[in-house]
Amino acid sequence: MKFELVFRHWDLFLSGVWVTLHLTALALIIGFMIALPAALSLTRRSRFSPLVRGYVYFFRGTPLLVQTYLIYYGLAQFEFVRESWAWFFLREAWWCALIAFSLNSGAYTAEILRGAIATTPKGEIDGAKALGLSERQVTWLILLPSALRRALPQYGNEVVFMLHGTVVASIITIQDILGVGRTVNAKYYIAYEGLLSAAALYMVITFTLVWVFRRVEKRYLRHLDIDFGQTGKKPGKVAGADAGVPQMR
Amino acid sequence: MDNLIEYAPLLGSGALVTVSVAVLSLVLATVLGALGAAAKLSRKFAPRAIAQVYTTIVRGIPDLVLILLIYFGGQRLLSTIVHAAGLDYIDISKFWAGVISIGFIYGAYLTETFRGAYLAVPRGQGEAARALGLTPLATLWTVLLSQIMRMALPGYGNVWLVLVKSTAVVSVIGLADLVGLADKAGKATREPFLFFVAVILVYLAITWVSGLALRYAEVRVNRGHET
Numbered sequence: 496m497k498f499e500l501v502f503r504h505w506d507l508f509l510s511g512v513w514v515t516l517h518l519t520a521l522a523l524i525i526g527f528m529i530a531l532p533a534a535l536s537l538t539r540r541s542r543f544s545p546l547v548r549g550y551v552y553f554f555r556g557t558p559l560l561v562q563t564y565l566i567y568y569g570l571a572q573f574e575f576v577r578e579s580w581a582w583f584f585l586r587e588a589w590w591c592a593l594i595a596f597s598l599n600s601g602a603y604t605a606e607i608l609r610g611a612i613a614t615t616p617k618g619e620i621d622g623a624k625a626l627g628l629s630e631r632q633v634t635w636l637i638l639l640p641s642a643l644r645r646a647l648p649q650y651g652n653e654v655v656f657m658l659h660g661t662v663v664a665s666i667i668t669i670q671d672i673l674g675v676g677r678t679v680n681a682k683y684y685i686a687y688e689g690l691l692s693a694a695a696l697y698m699v700i701t702f703t704l705v706w707v708f709r710r711v712e713k714r715y716l717r718h719l720d721i722d723f724g725q726t727g728k729k730p731g732k733v734a735g736a737d738a739g740v741p742q743m744r
Numbered sequence: 745m746d747n748l749i750e751y752a753p754l755l756g757s758g759a760l761v762t763v764s765v766a767v768l769s770l771v772l773a774t775v776l777g778a779l780g781a782a783a784k785l786s787r788k789f790a791p792r793a794i795a796q797v798y799t800t801i802v803r804g805i806p807d808l809v810l811i812l813l814i815y816f817g818g819q820r821l822l823s824t825i826v827h828a829a830g831l832d833y834i835d836i837s838k839f840w841a842g843v844i845s846i847g848f849i850y851g852a853y854l855t856e857t858f859r860g861a862y863l864a865v866p867r868g869q870g871e872a873a874r875a876l877g878l879t880p881l882a883t884l885w886t887v888l889l890s891q892i893m894r895m896a897l898p899g900y901g902n903v904w905l906v907l908v909k910s911t912a913v914v915s916v917i918g919l920a921d922l923v924g925l926a927d928k929a930g931k932a933t934r935e936p937f938l939f940f941v942a943v944i945l946v947y948l949a950i951t952w953v954s955g956l957a958l959r960y961a962e963v964r965v966n967r968g969h970e971t
Contacts, residue, residue: 563892569937659806686820697803
C-alpha cells in the first residue's frame with residue numbers, strides 16, 4: 496500500500512470533496528423546490544397530478560445512471576438541442592449531472608413528502624379549520640410544518656442516497672471524490688489506494704450527515720415523543736427505530 | 745427506429761444479463777442477509793460485532809465505489825495470490841464480480857430487513873413452540889419462518905426494486921449488460937437518445953412487473969390477517 500501517493504495529491508481529493516458536496520447540495524435544494532409543489536399536487540388531486548405521478552414513477556423506476564446518460568449523451572443527438580440556448584448547459588457534463596440529480600432527487604423527495612402529508616393526523620387539520628384559518632393558512636402554518644418535521648428521518652436517508660448517487664458524475668468525467676480516486680489509481684497504476692481513500696471520504700461524510708440529521712430530528716421531533724394515541728407509535732421510537740445507519744429508500 | 749429493430753436481439757441479450765445479475769445477486773444477498781440477521785441477533789459478541797461492521801461499512805460507501813474496489817482490488821489480490829502460487833494469470837469474470845459486489849451490498853440491507861422481521865414476530869410464538877417440545881431448529885423452521893417471511897416481504901420487495909436499478913452501474917466495469925450494450929449501440933448509430941429510452945422502458949417494465957408480483961405475494965402471505 497502506497498498511501499503517500501494519496502497524500503501527495505491531497506489537494507485533488509479536497510477539490511473532489513468540494514465537487515461532490517456542491518453537486519449533492521445543489522441537487523437536493525433544486526430537488527426540494529420541485530418536490531414541494533409536486534407533493535402538494537399529489538395529495539390534492541389537482542389537474543397536474545397525473546403528470547406529477549408520471550414524473551415520480553419515471554424517475555423512481557429507472558436507474559440514475561441511465562437518466563444521466565439520457566441527458567448527457569442522449570440529448571446531444573438532436574440538432575435542435577445543439578442549436579438552442581440550452582446547449583450552453585447541456586454540453587457540460589457538470590450541468591447534465593446537476594439536472595439529472597435534481598430531477599431524480601425531486602421525484603424521491605416528492606414521494607417522501609407525499610407520504611408525510613398523507614399521514615398528517617386529521618385532528619390537526621380539523622382543529623386549524625375550526626379556528627377559522629383559510630385553506631392557504633392551513634397549508635402553510637399547520638400542514639407543512641407538521642409534515643416536514645415528520646418527513647425528517649426519511650429525508651435524511653434521501654440526503655445520504657443523493658450523496659452516494661453523485662458517484663454517477665465520475666462516470667461522465669466529472670472529478671468528484673470517486674473521479675479523483677480513479678484518476679490517482681490510473682496515474683500510478685495502483686489498485687486500492689485511490690479507491691480506498693475515496694471510500695473512506697464517503698464514509699466520513701455519510702456518518703457526519705447521519706449524525707447531523709439525528710441531532711436535527713431530536714430537536715424537531717421532540718413533540719412526537721409524547722404519544723396522544725394518534726400515531727400509534729411507541730413513545731421515544733419515532734425518530735427511526737434503527738437510526739444511526741442510513742436506511743433503504 | 746430501424747436501428748432499434750436491428751439492435752433488438754443485442755439489447756435483448758443485454759436485458760437477459762441485467763436480469764441474471766439482479767436475480768443472482770438477490771440470491772446471494774438473501775443468504776448474506778439471513779446470516780447477517782442471525783449474527784446480529786446472536787447472544788455472542790463476536791458475530792454481532794462482525795455483522796455490525798459489515799452493515800456499517802456497506803451503508804457508508806456508494807455502490808459504485810464498492811463494485812470498483814471488489815472488481816479491481818479483487819483482480820489485483822487474485823493475481824498476487826496466483827502469481828505467488830506460481831500459476832498463470834487468471835481473469836475475474838466481470839459478470840461474477842458484478843453479482844458478488846451487488847449481492848454483498850444488498851446483503852447488508854437485507855440483514856436489517858430480516859432482523860426487523862424476526863423482532864416483529866410476537867415472542868410468544870417461539871416460546872409456545874419451545875414449550876410444546878419443538879427443538880430450536882424445528883421452531884424456526886415450522887413456526888417462525890413463515891411469519892418472518894410475512895413481516896419481511898414489504899422490505900424485501902423494496903430492496904429488490906433498488907437492487908435492480910443498482911445493476912445499471914455494473915456496465916461501468918465493462919459488463920455487457922443492458923446499459924453497457926445500449927451505450928455502445930447508441931455510439932455506433934449516433935442515436936444514443938433512442939437506445940437509452942429503450943433501456944428506460946425495459947427498467948420501467950421490470951419495475952412494473954415486480955410491483956404486480958409483490959402486490960400479489962403480499963395479498964397471499966397476508967391471508968388470514970386481513971383487517
